[in-house]
Amino acid sequence: MKLVNILLKVYNYIPLFILNSVAFLFYMIPEKYRYGSVFWRQYSGLISQRNLTERQREMYEVNLLRKKLSDAYENIPFYNNSFNIVGVTPAEFNSVLDLSKFPVIDKDIVRSNCDKMIRRGLLKDELDYVTTSGTTGQALGVYQDKSILMREWAYVNYIWKRTGYSPDSSRLIMRGKVFREKKLKGQCWQWDALKRELSIDVFAMKNDNLELYCKKIEKYKPQYIHGYASAIIVLCHYIEKRNLNHKFLGVLAVSESVTTEQRGYIEKVLKARVFSFYGHTERLVMAAECENSTEYHIEPSYGFVELIDSKGNQIWEPGIRGEIVATGFLNTAMPLIRYKTGDIAEWSETAECACGRTHRRLKSIEGRWKDVLIGKSGTKFSLAAINMHTRVYDNVLKYQFCQEKMGETSLKIVPAQKYKNIDSEKIIEQIYEKTGNELNVKIDIVEDIPLGANGKFCMINQKLKIDKCWEEIF
Numbered sequence: 001m002k003l004v005n006i007l008l009k010v011y012n013y014i015p016l017f018i019l020n021s022v023a024f025l026f027y028m029i030p031e032k033y034r035y036g037s038v039f040w041r042q043y044s045g046l047i048s049q050r051n052l053t054e055r056q057r058e059m060y061e062v063n064l065l066r067k068k069l070s071d072a073y074e075n076i077p078f079y080n081n082s083f084n085i086v087g088v089t090p091a092e093f094n095s096v097l098d099l100s101k102f103p104v105i106d107k108d109i110v111r112s113n114c115d116k117m118i119r120r121g122l123l124k125d126e127l128d129y130v131t132t133s134g135t136t137g138q139a140l141g142v143y144q145d146k147s148i149l150m151r152e153w154a155y156v157n158y159i160w161k162r163t164g165y166s167p168d169s170s171r172l173i174m175r176g177k178v179f180r181e182k183k184l185k186g187q188c189w190q191w192d193a194l195k196r197e198l199s200i201d202v203f204a205m206k207n208d209n210l211e212l213y214c215k216k217i218e219k220y221k222p223q224y225i226h227g228y229a230s231a232i233i234v235l236c237h238y239i240e241k242r243n244l245n246h247k248f249l250g251v252l253a254v255s256e257s258v259t260t261e262q263r264g265y266i267e268k269v270l271k272a273r274v275f276s277f278y279g280h281t282e283r284l285v286m287a288a289e290c291e292n293s294t295e296y297h298i299e300p301s302y303g304f305v306e307l308i309d310s311k312g313n314q315i316w317e318p319g320i321r322g323e324i325v326a327t328g329f330l331n332t333a334m335p336l337i338r339y340k341t342g343d344i345a346e347w348s349e350t351a352e353c354a355c356g357r358t359h360r361r362l363k364s365i366e367g368r369w370k371d372v373l374i375g376k377s378g379t380k381f382s383l384a385a386i387n388m389h390t391r392v393y394d395n396v397l398k399y400q401f402c403q404e405k406m407g408e409t410s411l412k413i414v415p416a417q418k419y420k421n422i423d424s425e426k427i428i429e430q431i432y433e434k435t436g437n438e439l440n441v442k443i444d445i446v447e448d449i450p451l452g453a454n455g456k457f458c459m460i461n462q463k464l465k466i467d468k469c470w471e472e473i474f
């Protein structure tokens with residue numbers, strides 16, 4: 001078994017203080033062996049794509065799409081059937097315009113056909129199962145190849161390299177994930193020398209803890225911040241008044257869109273570039289900013305992006321908003337082809353980027369990240385922070401939060417057939433754990449949750465005046 005696989009297996013069973021005392025041994029292993037062959041193969045392959053000409057990149061994408069369509073038609077019962085129903089075969093695919101002959105799929109279709117979308121001959125036990133909440137408020141589970149996590153990590157490292165990041169760089173982690181010392185001891189921070197990660201609890205960002213966080217940052221000197229922009233801003237407010245005896249090299253923003261104002265403020269306080277990227281748990285698209293621009297450069301080998309209008313027509317002109325429909329290339333176990341993400345974007349209006357990459361570029365991406373809930377002490381929780389991407393939502397068809405009072409929220413749930421009372425208990429327990437008991441949750445089981453007036457699903461029906469609450473915190 002490879003070293004990296006052994007480490008991943010035993011990691012959770014070894015106390016952190018032991019891991020921290022032997023972590024230096026890991027960094028004595030030559031870099032090419034340290035992260036395993038899957039990681040390095042993927043990482044090196046990406047570097048070789050850096051200088052593709054526009055023509056080469058287009059041909060490369062068409063080839064990947066052709067292979068994906070043929071493979072799905074031959075080996076995945078769902079696609080064989082759905083292509084036959086509309087009377088199209090992969091032989092009719094010659095250019096990206098031909099994609100429009102193939103049917104689009106969405107979350108409902110994937111949920112109803114999950115078993116038929118898995119490659120023939122594969123057993124579910126051989127695969128990873130991940131769940132995502134996405135844009136529509138309905139949880140979705142998909143199966144993925146086990147190697148996908150390491151490959152994904154190679155992509156993430158590859159795009160972060162544009163900020164000077166390397167696989168050995170250290171990070172301050174400001175995400176919603178419950179880290180080990182929080183779970184075991186209720187501690188609001190943790191240093192992991194093996195991963196070179198200083199994690200801090202973004203649900204407990206009160207003044208005394210913010211002071212503690214600053215001291216830990218000054219002690220462990222993480223080079224980059226990796227987390228939610230909304231949380232990083234809270235830290236910046238504190239640092240602005242206190243000063244910090246440490247300089248970050250960059251801010252790696254995830255899971256939430258970053259507004260121009262947020263970006264400007266964080267960069268002013270930390271004097272480091274904010275770098276944002278777009279991706280999905282379903283492994284559909286990887287798109288990231290570059291050294292010269294804040295537009296999203298789509299990685300051609302990860303997934304193909306189409307924009308479509310409300311009638312399903314492809315949009316290729318810049319300046320017209322459309323829904324992102326994506327075909328992911330990484331997952332061979334359960335491929336998603338022409339998947340409607342619910343996110344809205346438009347193509348870049350500039351012909352070339354100063355970085356020289358020929359990647360197709362999205363000017364901006366709107367979607368899932370606007371809504372927040374307010375905790376008892378005024379802490380803001382985005383849905384990304386609460387993280388609805390876990391198995392406790394497996395039996396939930398749709399959900400929507402409704403908040404009228406700080407620290408309290410109701411959660412409407414449209415249950416799936418298998419939903420039981422124990423599911424409600426698990427959901428409430430997880431929200432308490434994630435928010436550090438900042439939110440009291442009452443679950444209402446309902447038959448349906450209607451769409452909002454704009455035709456979009458609203459995951460948080462927020463009746464509080466958010467700006468006012470926000471001012472109260474600072």
Ligand SMILES: [Zn+2]
Binds near residue numbers: 290291292354356
């Ligand atoms: Zn660029």
